[in-house]
Amino acid sequence: MSGVNRGSHGWLSKVVKFFRTGFAEGILILILLAFFVILSFTSPSFLTLNNLSNLVRQVAIIGVVAIGMTIVIISAGIDLSVGSIVGFSNVLVAVLMTHAVPILPSILIALAAGAALGVLNGVLIHDGRVPPFIATLGMMTAVRGLLMLISDARMIAGLPRPFLKFAQIDILWMPSLFFVWLVVIVLSMVMTTLTRFGRNVFALGSNPEAARLSGINVRATVYGVYAFSALASSIAGILYTSRLANGIPTAGEGYELDAIAAAVVGGASLMGGEGTILGTVLGALIIATLRNGGNLLGINPFILQIAIGVLIVAAVLIDQLNKREDA
Amino acid sequence: MTDIRKDFPGVQALKGVSFNVNAGEVHGLVGENGAGKSTLIKILMGAYSKDAGTIDIEGKEVEIHNPVQAKSHGLAAVYQDVMLARHLSVGENFFLGKLPRSPLGLIDWKKVHQVAGETLRELDLSIDSRILVRHLSPAHQEMVTIAKAVYEESKLIVFDEPTALLTNEQVAELFRLIRKLKEKNVGIIYISHRMEEIFSICDRVTILKDGEWVDTLRVSETDQDAIITRMVGRSIGEMYSIHHQERREKVLEVRGLTREPRFRNVDFDLYQGEILGFFGLVGAGRTEILRCVFGADSSDSGEIRIRGRPATIHSPRQGIRAGIGLLPENRKTAGLAMSLGVDINVNLASYDLISRAGFVNLHQEASRARRFVSDLTIRTPSIKQKMRNLSGGNQQKVVVAKWLSRNSAIFIFDEPTVGVDVGAKVEIFKLIEALLAKGNAIILVSSYLPEVMGLADRMIVVYEGRVTGTPRRGEFEEEKILRLASGIVDIGNGGKP
Numbered sequence: 001m002s003g004v005n006r007g008s009h010g011w012l013s014k015v016v017k018f019f020r021t022g023f024a025e026g027i028l029i030l031i032l033l034a035f036f037v038i039l040s041f042t043s044p045s046f047l048t049l050n051n052l053s054n055l056v057r058q059v060a061i062i063g064v065v066a067i068g069m070t071i072v073i074i075s076a077g078i079d080l081s082v083g084s085i086v087g088f089s090n091v092l093v094a095v096l097m098t099h100a101v102p103i104l105p106s107i108l109i110a111l112a113a114g115a116a117l118g119v120l121n122g123v124l125i126h127d128g129r130v131p132p133f134i135a136t137l138g139m140m141t142a143v144r145g146l147l148m149l150i151s152d153a154r155m156i157a158g159l160p161r162p163f164l165k166f167a168q169i170d171i172l173w174m175p176s177l178f179f180v181w182l183v184v185i186v187l188s189m190v191m192t193t194l195t196r197f198g199r200n201v202f203a204l205g206s207n208p209e210a211a212r213l214s215g216i217n218v219r220a221t222v223y224g225v226y227a228f229s230a231l232a233s234s235i236a237g238i239l240y241t242s243r244l245a246n247g248i249p250t251a252g253e254g255y256e257l258d259a260i261a262a263a264v265v266g267g268a269s270l271m272g273g274e275g276t277i278l279g280t281v282l283g284a285l286i287i288a289t290l291r292n293g294g295n296l297l298g299i300n301p302f303i304l305q306i307a308i309g310v311l312i313v314a315a316v317l318i319d320q321l322n323k324r325e326d327a
Numbered sequence: 328m329t330d331i332r333k334d335f336p337g338v339q340a341l342k343g344v345s346f347n348v349n350a351g352e353v354h355g356l357v358g359e360n361g362a363g364k365s366t367l368i369k370i371l372m373g374a375y376s377k378d379a380g381t382i383d384i385e386g387k388e389v390e391i392h393n394p395v396q397a398k399s400h401g402l403a404a405v406y407q408d409v410m411l412a413r414h415l416s417v418g419e420n421f422f423l424g425k426l427p428r429s430p431l432g433l434i435d436w437k438k439v440h441q442v443a444g445e446t447l448r449e450l451d452l453s454i455d456s457r458i459l460v461r462h463l464s465p466a467h468q469e470m471v472t473i474a475k476a477v478y479e480e481s482k483l484i485v486f487d488e489p490t491a492l493l494t495n496e497q498v499a500e501l502f503r504l505i506r507k508l509k510e511k512n513v514g515i516i517y518i519s520h521r522m523e524e525i526f527s528i529c530d531r532v533t534i535l536k537d538g539e540w541v542d543t544l545r546v547s548e549t550d551q552d553a554i555i556t557r558m559v560g561r562s563i564g565e566m567y568s569i570h571h572q573e574r575r576e577k578v579l580e581v582r583g584l585t586r587e588p589r590f591r592n593v594d595f596d597l598y599q600g601e602i603l604g605f606f607g608l609v610g611a612g613r614t615e616i617l618r619c620v621f622g623a624d625s626s627d628s629g630e631i632r633i634r635g636r637p638a639t640i641h642s643p644r645q646g647i648r649a650g651i652g653l654l655p656e657n658r659k660t661a662g663l664a665m666s667l668g669v670d671i672n673v674n675l676a677s678y679d680l681i682s683r684a685g686f687v688n689l690h691q692e693a694s695r696a697r698r699f700v701s702d703l704t705i706r707t708p709s710i711k712q713k714m715r716n717l718s719g720g721n722q723q724k725v726v727v728a729k730w731l732s733r734n735s736a737i738f739i740f741d742e743p744t745v746g747v748d749v750g751a752k753v754e755i756f757k758l759i760e761a762l763l764a765k766g767n768a769i770i771l772v773s774s775y776l777p778e779v780m781g782l783a784d785r786m787i788v789v790y791e792g793r794v795t796g797t798p799r800r801g802e803f804e805e806e807k808i809l810r811l812a813s814g815i816v817d818i819g820n821g822g823k824p
Contacts, residue, residue: 194689196682203675206664213623213661214676214729215647273666 024267028282032289039293046296053175057167057243059288060177061086061236063281065255066262067188068232070280073263074192075225076205076272077132081121081139082233082259084147086252089114089237091147094156094247103163111234117143118230122223136226140256148249156247167242177239184232189277191228201225205272261308262287265315287311341366342538343380348483348514353505355525355532355546356518358558359750362535364518368485372404373397384482401482405472405489411460417471418443418456421478446478447471450507466497473504483514490524491745494609494774495809502528521775522551534558558750566753567781569760571800572600574784577635578650578768579737581620584629589615590792593629597737597768602759604783605772607812612792613772614656617739621653622646647676652730654723656741656772662726665715669707670696672714672725676733699728703758720751727758738762741772756782776805790814 040047065082072079089110096106117139124135169176192198200221203211212218233252240251266283268275287308294304341363348354358364369375371382373394381388384400391397411420418439419426427442429435443456452470460468469489476484486505490498505528508515517529525532526546534541534557541557555566579597584590590612597603605613619626622640631638633649640646646653655661663672673696674681681691696710703724707717714722723743730738740759744752759769759782773779779786780803788796788811796811798804 194687195685196678196687197685199671199674199678199687202667202671203664206666207660209661210664210675213621213643213653213655215644215679216675217644269666271666273664 025278025282028279032282032286035289035293043296046293049173055288055292056178057175059284060181061239062255062258063181063284064184064232064236066259066280066284067184067277068229069259070263070268070275070277071201072225072229073268073270074205074272074275075201079226079229080136080256081143082229083252083255084140084143085114085117085230085233086237086240086255088143088147089234090241090251091151091247091249093238093241094159095150097159098156103160107238110238111231114234115227115231118227119223121226126219126222151247151249153249159245163242164245180239185277185281192277197224202273261312264312344540346533348516350514351509351512353509353515353517353529355529356516357525357532357554358535363538364535368487372402403476403479403481404485405469406487411468411472413461414459416457416459417454420460420471421475446474450474450477450504466493470504485516487518569756571784572763574598574601580632582630584619585627586619587627593794595787597770599766599768600763601784602769602771602782604779604786605770606776606779606786606808607789609774611789613789614741617770617772621651621739623653647733650736652733652735653739654726654741654743658722658726663714663722666713668711668713669725670710673699673728673732676729695732699732703728720754723755737768739770744778776808788812
């Protein structure tokens with residue numbers, strides 16, 4: 001019992017109540033807008049088309065990964081292998097293309113291979129009863145090794161021109177990567193709110209035993225969740241290849257933590273059963289804007305890192321105070 | 328406690344309640360859920376702060392703002408969820424955070440077990456202080472909590488639904504312990520939904536209703552009816568009076584069902600329009616048998632027939648398709664997704680029926696939820712409300728709605744009234760009555776004999792994984808059934824009616 005003493009932090013509960021009354025994402029939108037307003041006054045170069053499209057380009061790839069992560073977190077799991085799968089599909093697609101496989105088949109093979117790794121995660125977790133943290137930690141390590149083996153730990157250059165051009169083109173002044181992210185966002189919003197699979201994921205995350213006793217196919221749901229996450233990471237890996245014009249063996253390192261951060265700032269609960277795609281999108285944007293704005297203002301990047309750490313913990317802290325008020 | 332008031336956003340939980348306990352007295356505290364019992368106790372134990380009123384201990388006014396202060400004033404509480412460190416020994420739990428040290432600065436284990444052992448012996452408890460708490464039965468864990476409170480020289484111990492997880496024998500043991508505490512002049516507040524317990528252990532009883540004090544009575548000068556009437560405005564005789572149906576065709580036939588080591592060779596039939604009670608002591612295997620029938624666990628051998636046709640049921644999905652709905656004993660851990668809305672929980676077992684090509688029909692999802700919320704009078708501000716914000720009785724109704732909406736024909740209620748108050752109990756019984764009237768068949772698992780005797784048409788008595796008797800309504804005799812449940816006599820007609 002840590003002081004559930006209401007009297008002593010009355011002002012805090014008022015703040016918390018304000019957070020609760022609107023829809024949960026409202027506050028995130030407000031924070032993001034506040035950042036935009038402050039930055040456009042303090043930095044002349046922030047609100048320029050060039051900078052914004054740069055910002056979007058930076059956030060789009062990790063944004064796709066974070067959406068996969070969100071689905072896993074809603075199911076009360078965790079996927080630490082996303083960064084390695086980004087790297088794997090990045091290297092694989094580059095290797096295939098440099099071995100004269102046409103662009104489209106290369107992409108499809110990379111996506112399928114990535115998704116297969118996700119299913120393997122699912123098998124380990126559901127059938128092997130390995131905790132998700134351990135299963136995907138093992139996968140993260142092994143896949144990174146595998147891609148080092150495939151690439152000989154070297155950059156893979158000489159990719160076909162049309163493939164590289166994709167990340168450079170703008171549509172309506174916005175980078176093409178943004179539109180890929182947008183498509184993933186929309187599809188996953190539909191998936192989480194309108195489909196039976198989405199309901200099953202929430203039910204599984206909220207109470208796995210109740211889900212099983214309600215006749216939900218737990219195996220298919222777990223496989224689907226990890227396959228989706230790995231597929232999202234593979235898409236991100238291919239975008240990464242196009243953007244950086246090379247197969248890069250270290251691609252995606254540390255993405256798992258950035259993706260978890262975006263989901264958590266966006267309101268997903270690591271206990272499962274809670275989280276939204278919109279929240280994660282906003283979470284990713286807030287973190288990216290903080291980084292981008294900080295750079296423009298010449299703030300020491302280490303201080304920025306401290307700020308992002310504080311943001312992550314603050315997001316969960318507010319959530320916890322919220323729940324305490326509920327109890 | 329004098330004139331205690333407490334407001335929560337939107338509700339006044341306590342509207343000036345006064346209450347006193349004498350040393351060496353067992354004081355019962357009763358009331359429906361939401362009457363304010365828990366709030367009152369939480370204020371006393373320092374978990375909530377009061378808005379107004381005073382608390383006096385031994386004539387002196389005290390301020391209690393946190394659990395540590397409550398403890399320093401000699402207050403202790405025993406909750407149904409035992410608050411012990413499960414992976415530590417009994418002795419260590421006695422000294423949690425203040426283990427005695429030897430001159431070398433190491434833990435003085437000898438002293439730990441000596442002191443803990445003495446306290447346990449003093450209370451006539453044969454529990455080894457070296458054993459890990461998780462190896463103890465729930466009953467013994469509770470005893471350890473009580474012994475710890477005694478060791479800490481508590482002047483007042485609160486028991487909140489202490490018997491919820493205990494068998495009859497264990498309850499008797501608990502009562503022996505409480506009487507010992509009385510002799511030591513400890514004051515006791517005893518909260519329970521079970522009237523029998525109030526009458527067998529309490530000296531006085533205070534009734535709360537809607538956050539207000541209703542009455543404080545000497546137990547020797549009142550009866551159950553008087554108390555229940557004051558609690559809910561309804562007498563006890565009406566509680567179990569439900570309208571029974573003629574039994575019709577056989578819907579379920581179970582033969583030779585076995586799952587070692589829990590139960591073996593279980594035979595029984597279930598008819599449309601009847602309530603089949605499953606009675607047995609805790610651990611007898613009742614729940615396990617029915618989990619197998621539903622498909623939550625798989626059986627080693629045996630045959631299940633649904634409406635005369637053999638059915639293969641190895642998973643909940645197959646059980647659900649066969650028309651069976653399981654309302655598990657612990658709805659929080661097994662029946663409901665607490666962080667999700669009422670609408671999703673009502674439809675949880677039916678998404679295959681209201682989806683097309685993987686897409687949920689949102690209109691049907693909402694309209695079905697609304698229909699069951701109004702049919703079952705589930706009290707919730709909206710169908711989007713999260714389950715964890717509903718009361719126990721309303722949560723139970725949502726579990727029923729889940730299976731009703733799935734068109735189940737066989738409803739297995741496993742301990743449906745554990746932890747719900749009298750008012751909600753009556754609502755659950757009305758619900759069972761309505762299910763019967765619609766031609767469903769009901770299996771009622773309970774370790775509370777008056778409930779099974781009051782409701783069932785027929786009873787299956789289980790002892791150590793075997794069926795020991797199948798009395799019909801009219802042949803129900805408490806003593807005889809208890810003998811069957813203790814394995815003392817065995818008529819063993821194999822469960823055939």
